[in-house]
Each structure stands twice: as structure tokens, then as C-alpha cells.
Amino acid sequence: MKKSLLGVASAIALSSSAMAQDIAAGKVAFNQCVACHSVDGNNGAGPSLKGIDGRKAGSFPGFRYSRAMKSASVNWNTQTLDTYLTDPQKLVPGNVMPFSGVADAKQRADLVAYLSSLK
Numbered sequence: 001m002k003k004s005l006l007g008v009a010s011a012i013a014l015s016s017s018a019m020a021q022d023i024a025a026g027k028v029a030f031n032q033c034v035a036c037h038s039v040d041g042n043n044g045a046g047p048s049l050k051g052i053d054g055r056k057a058g059s060f061p062g063f064r065y066s067r068a069m070k071s072a073s074v075n076w077n078t079q080t081l082d083t084y085l086t087d088p089q090k091l092v093p094g095n096v097m098p099f100s101g102v103a104d105a106k107q108r109a110d111l112v113a114y115l116s117s118l119k
């Protein structure tokens with residue numbers, strides 16, 4: 001009993017440190033995005049990604065989105081962010097983000113972990 005509880009505790013510790021590593025790697029991968037996206041609420045060439053997880057697509061205040069992004073019925077979560085970053089034009093056809101996507105699945109997962117950590 002004691003042993004299995006310890007096992008559970010260390011599994012939890014392991015998965016949360018794995019998560020922290022993903023977020024740290026995602027923050028590095030986010031260097032591809034910083035020219036256009038802030039995480040502090042200021043819009044630039046792209047909308048700020050502050051609080052992106054749980055936001056409706058095309059809804060950040062003060063940013064002039066394309067019609068395509070504004071009318072997309074997409075809510076951002078880990079799944080839709082991964083799909084968008086795989087192929088932005090496939091999930092939101094006609095959106096004007098001048099970025100073709102991230103081909104590497106692990107790098108995308110890290111990026112999504114980082115994006116989801118932005119509150």
C-alpha cells in the first residue's frame with residue numbers, strides 16, 4: 001500500500017516535471033512567433049496570445065483580424081492550437097497569418113504546452 005502510494009506520487013512528480021520541460025522548450029520554439037505575437041496583451045503584427053487557451057478565434061480586443069479569422073467557429077484549446085499550427089490554412093482557410101506552420105509534432109506539442117500556460 002505504502003509502496004503503491006509512493007509510486008503514484010513519483011509518477012505525478014515525473015509528469016509535472018515533464019510538463020515543465022515541455023513549456024520551457026515551447027518558450028524557446030516561440031522565438032519563431034515573437035516577431036508578430038506578444039504574450040503580454042499588446043497587439044503587434046499579430047494579435048497578442050495572452051490567455052489564448054479558451055479564447056474564441058479572432059476575438060482579442062483591439063486587433064484587426066481578417067474576416068476569415070473573425071468568422072471562424074473555432075475555440076482555441078490544445079487540440080485546435082495543434083491543428084492550426086500544423087497547417088494554419090487548413091483549419092482557418094483564408095486567414096492572413098503569414099506563417100506556414102510547424103512541421104515537427106514534438107515542437108508543436110511543446111509550443112501548445114507553452115501557449116496553454118499563458119494566462
Ligand code: HEC
Nearest residue numbers: 032033036045046047057058065066069095096097098099
Ligand atoms: C509574420 C507574422 C506572424 C508569425 C511569425 C506568426 N503569426 Fe500567428 N498570427 C499572425 C496574424 C497576422 C494573425 C491574425 C490572422 C488573421 O486575422 O487572419 C495570427 C493569428 C494567430 C493565432 C490566432 C489568434 C486569435 O486571437 O484567434 C494564433 C493562435 C497564432 N497566430 C499563433 C502563432 C504561433 C504559435 C506562431 C509561431 C509558431 C505564429 N502564430 C507565428 C501573424 C504571425
